[in-house]
Amino acid sequence: xxxxxxxxxxxxxxxxxxxxxxxxxxxxxxxxxxxxxxxxxxxxxxxxxxxxxxxxxxxxxxxxxxxxxxxxxxxxxxxxxxxxxxxxxxxxxxxxxxxxxxxxxxxxxxxxxxxxxxxxxxxxxxxxxxxxxxxxxxxxxxxxxxxxxxxxxxxxxxxxxxxxxxxxxxxxxxxxxxxxxxxxxxxxxxxxxxxxxxxxxxxxxxxxxxxxxxxxxxxxxxxxxxxxxxxxxxxxxxxxxxxxxxxxxxxxxxxxxxxxxxxxxxxxxxxxxxxxxxxxxxxxxxxxxxxxxxxxxxxxxxxxxxxxxxxx
Amino acid sequence: xxxxxxxxxxxxxxxxxxxxxxxxxxxxxxxxxxxxxxxxxxxxxxxxxxxxxxxxxxxxxxxxxxxxxxxxxxxxxxxxxxxxxxxxxxxxxxxxxxxxxxxxxxxxxxxxxxxxxxxxxxxxxxxxxxxxxxxxxxxxxxxxxxxxxxxxxxxxxxxxxxxxxxxxxxxxxxxxxxxxxxxxxxxxxxxxxxxxxxxxxxxxxxxxxxxxxxxxxxxxxxxxxxxxxxxxxxxxxxxxxxxxxxxxxxxxxxxxxxxxxxxxxxxxxxxxxxxx
Numbered sequence: 001x002x003x004x005x006x007x008x009x010x011x012x013x014x015x016x017x018x019x020x021x022x023x024x025x026x027x028x029x030x031x032x033x034x035x036x037x038x039x040x041x042x043x044x045x046x047x048x049x050x051x052x053x054x055x056x057x058x059x060x061x062x063x064x065x066x067x068x069x070x071x072x073x074x075x076x077x078x079x080x081x082x083x084x085x086x087x088x089x090x091x092x093x094x095x096x097x098x099x100x101x102x103x104x105x106x107x108x109x110x111x112x113x114x115x116x117x118x119x120x121x122x123x124x125x126x127x128x129x130x131x132x133x134x135x136x137x138x139x140x141x142x143x144x145x146x147x148x149x150x151x152x153x154x155x156x157x158x159x160x161x162x163x164x165x166x167x168x169x170x171x172x173x174x175x176x177x178x179x180x181x182x183x184x185x186x187x188x189x190x191x192x193x194x195x196x197x198x199x200x201x202x203x204x205x206x207x208x209x210x211x212x213x214x215x216x217x218x219x220x221x222x223x224x225x226x227x228x229x230x231x232x233x234x235x236x237x238x239x240x241x242x243x244x245x246x247x248x249x250x251x252x253x254x255x256x257x258x259x260x261x262x263x264x265x266x267x268x269x270x271x272x273x274x275x276x277x278x279x280x281x282x283x284x285x286x287x288x289x290x291x292x293x294x295x296x297x298x299x300x301x302x303x304x305x306x307x308x309x310x311x312x
Numbered sequence: 313x314x315x316x317x318x319x320x321x322x323x324x325x326x327x328x329x330x331x332x333x334x335x336x337x338x339x340x341x342x343x344x345x346x347x348x349x350x351x352x353x354x355x356x357x358x359x360x361x362x363x364x365x366x367x368x369x370x371x372x373x374x375x376x377x378x379x380x381x382x383x384x385x386x387x388x389x390x391x392x393x394x395x396x397x398x399x400x401x402x403x404x405x406x407x408x409x410x411x412x413x414x415x416x417x418x419x420x421x422x423x424x425x426x427x428x429x430x431x432x433x434x435x436x437x438x439x440x441x442x443x444x445x446x447x448x449x450x451x452x453x454x455x456x457x458x459x460x461x462x463x464x465x466x467x468x469x470x471x472x473x474x475x476x477x478x479x480x481x482x483x484x485x486x487x488x489x490x491x492x493x494x495x496x497x498x499x500x501x502x503x504x505x506x507x508x509x510x511x512x513x514x515x516x517x518x519x520x521x522x523x524x525x526x527x528x529x530x531x532x533x534x535x536x537x538x539x540x541x542x543x544x545x546x547x548x549x550x551x552x553x554x555x556x557x558x559x560x561x562x563x564x565x566x567x568x569x570x571x572x573x574x575x576x577x578x579x580x581x582x583x584x585x586x587x588x
Contacts, residue, residue: 026473030480041495080487081480088476099381185375188472189327192371192479196334 006111010119011126014093018127021096023089028131030085034078035139039069040146066150070143071158082167083198087174091191093120094179113305117179117298121172128167132159169290170198176297180304317405320398324372324406329413332368336360336417340424354486354505357421358446362505365414365450366457366482372410373458374465374474376402379553381471389554395547399462403540414450422446445508445525452532453504457482459539466543469555500524501531 018024094117097103106116136159143150177194178187339355354363377399379385388395422443438446457478465474485492489505500506506528509521546552 021470022468023470023472023476026468026476030477034484041492080483084483085476085480088479089472092472099383184381184472185325185327188475189331189371192331192475 003115006109006115007119007122010111010116011123014120014123015127017096018093018123023092024124024127024131027086027089028135030081031078031131031135032138034081035135036142038078039143063149063151066143066147067154069147070140070150071155078163079166082163083170084195086167086170087177087191087195087198088188090124090171090174091178091187092184093124093175095181095184095187098182099184114302117176117301117305120179121175124171124175125168128171129164132164132167165290169294170195172294173297176294176301179301320402320405323375324402324409325375328368328372328375328406329409331371332364332410332413332417335367336364336413336420339363340420344424353490357424359505360421361414361418361446361450362453363486364417365410365454366504367479368410368413369454369458370461370478370482371475372406373403374461374471374478376406376462377547378465378471378474379469379555385554389550395553396544399544399547410454414454415447418447418450441522442508449508449529452529452536455533455536456504456539457536459536459543463539463543466546469553501528502535503528504532 097106136156140152140155143155174191174194178190181187181190339360340357342355343357353359375381377395382388388398422438460481461474461478463474464477465471468474485503485505489503490507493499493503493506506525509518509525
């Protein structure tokens with residue numbers, strides 16, 4: 001109880017401060033515009049080409065078409081925005097205390113450095129969680145109205161296993177990495193470097209590619225794999241039930257089915273090419289790497305702040 | 313004045329330029345050693361100045377005068393030199409540095425393409441017009457994104473919002489700008505990353521194509537200047553800079569509570585004071 005009370009206090013205060021700063025609201029607005037407007041601009045205006053004859057009922061095909069459109073369409077772009085922008089917006093959480101003169105007040109309280117850091121990260125997680133719930137509901141509702149029914153389970157899986165871990169990891173790491181900075185400007189620059197590093201999901205060639213792939217375990221962009229794993233699963237489970245050779249074999253002369261299958265190919269998007277060329281990293285490895293990185297950065301931030309307190 | 317300049321130069325710093333140089337260095341390395349499997353038009357050496365300059369401009373512009381990040385904000389507001397003038401002075405100091413960076417990146421791109429043996433796509437070397445476009449084409453997107461970052465910073469009083477929004481739009485338009493103008497062709501006048509007329513083509517670019525590119529650059533730059541002006545205009549209002557709130561609402565409150573009137577009657581307020 002004595003541990004939880006200060007944590008609760010720091011978290012509650014930080015939630016209020018974050019709310020007043022409005023930076024996370026800006027992030028939510030950006031994500032919403034990207035999702036709704038981006039999906040509509042890139043895919044929404046095209047009427048899906050449905051095959052004339054198919055072993056699968058036409059309603060099922062429509063549902064699959066809508067699911068891929070709503071769940072996978074612009075999410076890769078959203079991932080880049082999340083990995084690149086969120087760190088910049090979240091990074092000033094700790095340095096803002098120094099900028100506004102709150103640091104001496106915090107230091108005089110009977111709350112440890114670790115508790116303050118934990119409270120700030122927790123507050124960010126809570127706010128991001130709420131935002132993601134609202135965004136998933138809003139985007140889902142908009143997609144349902146604009147395009148029609150889709151598989152809600154698949155849609156939620158993409159959010160739960162794809163976007164949620166990426167968002168929380170990206171935001172939390174940014175807070176910790178920038179916590180050693182006194183100025184907001186420096187914190188933003190640290191976050192910018194971190195964001196660029198994260199958003200670098202480009203597959204490289206040759207030796208550089210080998211080095212980059214080895215580094216993949218040290219950079220969070222491999223969390224893309226969690227998401228692209230969901231995409232592959234969706235593609236394999238939903239699309240290939242119609243477009244796989246046994247089905248297309250019976251309808252190989254049907255140009256409608258072929259057109260329908262080709263429009264669902266994820267690799268039609270350039271950004272997907274980058275993701276699909278790499279074999280997915282096992283989820284267990286991903287989670288272990290995430291945990292190790294989180295603990296290391298936590299220790300680094302804690303040691304940095306403690307060391308600075310000692311010097312001051 | 314000398315002290316002002318020194319303070320402003322220190323305020324400008326090197327970080328924004330370093331960020332732009334890092335993007336340019338990455339693009340040159342990708343081209344030189346053929347690192348990336350996918351083709352990214354924004355990282356082609358001849359377009360690199362256009363891609364890298366906005367990054368530096370966004371970061372620089374957002375931090376030129378950010379009310380929340382100025383420790384001596386009240387002192388600035390009390391001085392005869394207005395915040396708007398401070399902004400313009402810092403801008404005038406930073407702009408040449410960014411110009412040097414962008415031209416250096418453009419020349420480096422030319423050198424890398426020249427070192428590979430020919431013009432783009434193995435075609436003929438670039439003409440004087442191509443080189444002129446290469447060395448000046450970056451200005452319009454840099455002004456646009458810098459203006460946007462400045463305006464968002466002033467509107468929200470926080471540089472972080474300006475940086476985030478500016479960089480997101482930069483990234484989004486650099487990746488998907490072509491798709492946007494393909495789908496909505498009427499957007500060509502305000503597309504910051506519009507393709508320049510055929511560079512290194514055997515025949516010279518047509519006058520119409522050059523004119524279209526010129527109109528686009530002018531429109532994009534004007535948009536950026538307008539956003540700058542909007543941001544600077546907000547700095548004229550001390551209360552808004554201090555984040556006190558909507559000055560009109562404050563005036564209304566004073567009027568309603570019977571405080572001293574400022575001379576201008578707020579609109580939408582009854583002329584008679586409320587009866588208690």
